[in-house]
Amino acid sequence: MPDGDAPPSDASVVADLHGADVTGPRRARWGVGGALAAGTGLTLCAAVFAVAARATWPIFVQTYTLTNLTIGLGFLASGGFVAWFRPRNAIGVLFLVSGLGHLTTAAAGMAELYAIRSGAPTPLVRGLSTVYTAAWQVGIGWLFLLALLLFPDGRLPSRRWRPVAWLIAVNGVYQLGTGVLSDGSPFGKGRDVSSILSVGLAVPGSVDIGVAIAGAATTLLVIVSLVLRYVRGDEGTRRRLLWLILAVLVMLVLNGQRWITGDGPILFLLSFALIPVAIGIAIVRYELFDIRLALSRTLLYGMTIAVIIAMYAGIVAGFSLLVPEGALRGASVAAAIVVAIGFTPLRLFLQRLVDRAFHGTRSDPARTAWRIGQGLRDDDDLAGVLERTGSALRLPWLALRREPQGDRFAVTGTTDGGPAAEIELGYRGDVVGTLVVGLRRGESQLHEADRRTLELIATPLAVALHAITLREQVQLARTATVEAAVAERARLQRELHDGLGPMLASVTFRADAASNLVRSVPDEAVRLLGEVRADLRATLDHVRRVVYGLRPIELDDLGLLGAINQQVAALRGDHGERVAIDVQAPPRLPVLSAAVELAAYRITSEALANVLRHSDATRCRVTVSCDRELVVTVRDDGGPPDPWSPGLGLRSISDRAEELGGSAAAGPTATGWEVVARLPVSTPKRDLHSDPGAVADPDLYR
Known part of the structure; x- marks a missing residue:
């Protein structure tokens, strides 16, 4: 143009x-x-x-x-x-x-x-x-x-x-x-x-x-x-x-x-x-200025005056046919009374018609909100909902802003830089978004009828916006999961290609050489076989490290409690003269999912590592309990640094718990330092760790 x-x-x-x-x-x-x-x-x-x-x-x-x-x-x-x-x-x-x-x-x-x-x-x-x-x-x-x-x-x-x-x-x-x-x-x-x-x-x-x-x-x-x-x-x-x-x-x-x-x-x-x-x-x-307002008022009063004049003339003409000529003055008075009685209902009726033409259906907030809400029932196209809202209320433009980012999620109409009003969209006490409403020319604030209608649809809009945000978060989580899986596969590929591959190739070459020398030079063949044996042991240790990085073998062999006890026993042997560590746990736990077991074990290991690296504690206790959720607590009597801020280890603990829908908290207490992790309990159909081959007691899952 x-x-x-x-x-x-x-x-x-x-x-x-x-x-x-x-x-x-x-x-x-x-x-x-x-x-x-x-x-x-x-x-x-x-x-x-x-x-x-x-x-x-x-x-x-x-x-x-x-x-x-x-x-x-x-x-x-x-x-x-x-x-x-x-x-x-x-x-x-x-x-x-x-x-x-x-x-x-x-x-x-x-x-x-x-x-x-x-x-x-x-x-x-x-x-x-x-x-x-x-x-x-x-x-x-x-x-x-x-x-x-x-x-x-x-x-x-x-x-x-x-x-x-x-x-x-x-x-x-x-x-x-x-x-x-x-x-x-x-x-x-x-x-x-x-x-x-x-x-x-x-x-x-x-x-x-x-x-x-x-x-x-x-x-x-x-x-x-x-x-x-x-x-x-x-x-x-x-x-x-x-x-x-x-x-x-x-x-x-x-x-x-x-x-x-x-x-x-x-x-x-x-x-x-x-x-x-x-x-x-x-x-x-x-x-x-707002031409709609001027035109609507002109139509309203013009139509009202025209209809009143027509009513008056019609009534007078009708009375003149029914009464004698001498009574025409009384007929005029009667016509005026009838017109006066019908003026207010007529004006209100015409005003509803004119307002509907220029301001949409804002005079009926409940019905307008119901019609607009039909769009949310059929789909979650919030741009379409805004478009229907603007059309129903004859608003210049509408925008949906998502909080806390403040970005515009959906817009309908043409924003002309004029004044606007905002309506907060709340969900369970939190502001999840803001509905920005462009005002009509000549308006300094949002009309009360428009506000009532928009506030009626604010709640379903907030729910829809929250649902869309959750869906996006789920999609991001799925993408992150796929990317993490791909990254883990790439790491394994590097471990196997760069570590295990060359070792096995070296073993193969030495074994071939020993096979060729076994009769002609037996002593050299024996030496080569010794190197093959050493390489195989190194390869086995490497495979164990790779496997342990995926999931500690102790979890499969001993279960969660046994793996924690074994780890604590190893730490007692290395640091027992400085920190006394003990474990308080029930005799056995219900069957836990592999993800929960691994998270609990890693959280415990990280918390104990923090005690040994950063604390001056002399005593530390690991407490494991399980009722409706698995709770792992690592408490020591050491004093925290002043000031302190969460480091990589504590963030790792929190991330591991939140990945499974749980929570983790760490910080000083009146007697020392405490890390508490709460993980949801899942019950896959397999044996108890503490008693391999045993059938899980149903009472444990109540």
Whole structure:
């Protein structure tokens, strides 16, 4: 989209209003200045000739001079505004030409009046009449309808609308031609005041009807194009069109009698100037205020007044048929009472209709929340839920921000940098996200009805967001598990390839050499066999180290309690003179999963290593208990360093416990230092460690 047609940002509007050159070539501004100067000159000419001709107020109004001046200035101001700030938008040029056309008509009309009263030559009078008749049709009769077809971006909706544009042009040329070729003048009839091009053209009735039908069809097509733009457009396009709709509604209401009866107060036609003004604002400053609010209130009170007048007239007419003429005053009073009683229910009913059209279903929070919540029942597409919410409440934009990261998880609508409100999404006491709501133009805070509706859907949104977060965490955990498995396989491959492989290759070569020398050089063969024996023992030790790194052999041979006791016994032999270590545990444990056994053993080993490396303790006790969970406690009487912070070993203990859904805590106590790990108990169907071959006692699992 060209820059001149793009919706303006707040920064560009501020720059525009401060005179920044951001709107196009300087040549366009020279053209705007020239058009404004010409329009000012035509306005002054109309005023000067009106004074010179001593035109009275009725003449000034009845000749449509006041109307043409007002409409022309409206077109000129709007066209200049658009052409200055949006030079690539063709509507600005069309409105400038339209404004000059109407101002030319006003000036020509007063000049013709002056020429008639001053006895000027007939050709001059007729020439001015020609200008008067032709110029105004360039505006309302031709270019204005084309501008509506191009509204709001200055381009046709698509190439398929080109025939409509040509039809508008042909109709405009026809109206202009028939106007200057036929008789008639605002200053009477006759050849002396008619158009100088007049040939007394009389259009046949059938042709006139056909042209009228074609004109009505063209106007209808233009309206259809605007409706399609509204339905298919974004929020910015719709706001622009609402400005036009508001101006048209005001104009239609004021000129209702003229459209119905064909005649009415001429001064009400001045309201037509609101349309080009509204279009200019819609193109350049459509975000001036909340147009939805203004339009909804206009519709509400306009419809209310119209219905009340119709009710009153209908009731009075009905009573007049039922009561004598002398009782008509009583009938009027009765009608007024009926209307007064029905005013409030009628206003509330119409207000619900108008609010539903412009603000969605916010007046019924429970039903709106139920409809929006259906999307959460069907799927967890939160972007779709936000879209339905924005559509239901007619909100400019919505965003879902996930906490604590603060990143935007889903967005619907176009964020325009305007004010916004936030609603926290809580789940079990924690804030899991924030619903950011873009406010409508003109609103400084979220409407209470909107807030009630959004707060109703905040809880299911929080649950859905929490569920999505958990699912992502599970997916990350699965990915980490796969990556850990692949890394472990790679480690084993390196261990076997770099350690066991060369050792076995060396053993093979020496065994082959010994086989070749066993008869010829027996002593050398015996020496080689000795090296083979040493290499095999080293290989066996290497295999044991690899296997122990995967799972200590003691766990399979002795069970968890036996492996812990064996480890403690080994530590007593090495460090017994410094730290006295003992184990307190039940005679036997229920059957534990291999993962729980390994985690408990590694946690105990790490905790004991910390005691020996970092503590000045003299006594240490390992306590193992199992009820609904396996609890491993390593407690010593040493004092912690001051200050202290968890190191790699303590973080490893915590990670091992949390991987299995358990927990671990470490820190100083009143009598020393303590590490406590809690692991969930699982009961695979295999024998007890403490009694191989025995069947597990059912009482142990209660």
